[in-house]
Amino acid sequence: MSSLITRRTFVAGTGWLCGCAALTPRLGRTAMAGQSQESWPAACVDRILKHLGHQDCWTALQTVGADGVEVEVAADLSLPSLFHPTVKYSLATPADVERFADDAKTAGQQITAFCVHNRFAEQPEVEIKLCGELARAAQTLQVPVIRIDLLQGKLERPDFFKLCVQSLEKILAATEQTGVKFGIENHYTTTNDPAFLDALFDAVESKRLGLTLDFGNFYWFGHPLSKVYELCEAYAPRVFHTHCKNIRYPAEQREKQRPMGWEYKQYARPIDQGDLDYSRIAAILRKAGYDHDLCIENEFLGSAAPAKAADTLTREIQFLKRIRESRP
Numbered sequence: 001m002s003s004l005i006t007r008r009t010f011v012a013g014t015g016w017l018c019g020c021a022a023l024t025p026r027l028g029r030t031a032m033a034g035q036s037q038e039s040w041p042a043a044c045v046d047r048i049l050k051h052l053g054h055q056d057c058w059t060a061l062q063t064v065g066a067d068g069v070e071v072e073v074a075a076d077l078s079l080p081s082l083f084h085p086t087v088k089y090s091l092a093t094p095a096d097v098e099r100f101a102d103d104a105k106t107a108g109q110q111i112t113a114f115c116v117h118n119r120f121a122e123q124p125e126v127e128i129k130l131c132g133e134l135a136r137a138a139q140t141l142q143v144p145v146i147r148i149d150l151l152q153g154k155l156e157r158p159d160f161f162k163l164c165v166q167s168l169e170k171i172l173a174a175t176e177q178t179g180v181k182f183g184i185e186n187h188y189t190t191t192n193d194p195a196f197l198d199a200l201f202d203a204v205e206s207k208r209l210g211l212t213l214d215f216g217n218f219y220w221f222g223h224p225l226s227k228v229y230e231l232c233e234a235y236a237p238r239v240f241h242t243h244c245k246n247i248r249y250p251a252e253q254r255e256k257q258r259p260m261g262w263e264y265k266q267y268a269r270p271i272d273q274g275d276l277d278y279s280r281i282a283a284i285l286r287k288a289g290y291d292h293d294l295c296i297e298n299e300f301l302g303s304a305a306p307a308k309a310a311d312t313l314t315r316e317i318q319f320l321k322r323i324r325e326s327r328p
């Protein structure tokens with residue numbers, strides 16, 4: 001790792017870390033005090049909040065009744081999907097972290113995960129460094145998991161697999177003291193493939209490497225509905241974080257192996273109106289001992305008027321809360 005970091009970057013990073021270390025006791029309380037302590041917070045990804053018609057992200061979260069939010073992080077540690085009329089949120093400096101934590105506390109919102117859109121196939125060194133920086137910020141803020149992406153790009157599968165193993169091992173080694181977990185999203189062609197996931201987990205043996213399990217993505221990929229439940233059961237012990245979406249296919253298509261992404265735009269639905277039974281999914285997670293968020297990723301709220309989008313997300317949040325409250 002040292003060969004990837006210049007002296008100037010090291011000195012700057014050390015200053016940032018020293019500043020955060022001084023803030024850790026207060027920021028740890030700030031990030032969590034007064035927030036929902038539900039073991040299954042009903043959350044949503046921050047990218048959808050802009051569709052609800054509110055002037056700031058915190059009001060949007062409060063209005064729909066969310067317990068928490070997954071926060072998208074850009075390469076410069078800015079938080080581009082959190083919006084406010086006077087604040088540009090970031091994790092780039094201790095002062096940025098402090099303001100972000102204070103505003104989350106004031107809004108009563110738990111930050112359930114950070115989300116980065118990695119490009120390991122194009123720039124592995126950049127992504128390794130970013131994950132290390134973000135893990136240290138997550139430790140300060142008591143955010144337990146970072147959602148990461150493994151997209152194959154133009155690499156051949158064997159070369160990409162080798163790159164993933166090497167990159168993840170470096171990230172895990174560099175962030176060991178933070179305790180922060182990394183959840184690979186089952187996404188697009190590569191990580192929706194159980195063969196790839198199984199080989200990766202066998203090669204990188206770490207309790208801190210698991211999944212951001214997106215139930216709808218397995219269905220979108222083309223897996224038959226019954227196989228989606230089988231995959232959920234198989235991977236439930238590795239789930240650190242979730243994305244919840246749904247699709248309602250015609251009855252004759254549900255148990256077929258469909259082409260990847262088949263008619264997704266036409267058949268996507270809110271989580272309470274699709275083929276995936278979230279009560280059944282919750283039971284699978286519960287049996288495996290899962291104890292983190294249920295996080296909505298409705299990808300079509302932007303096509304609705306703001307009032308309708310807000311009503312839909314509010315209903316989805318309440319649906320997840322009913323599932324949570326029905327636990328034995």
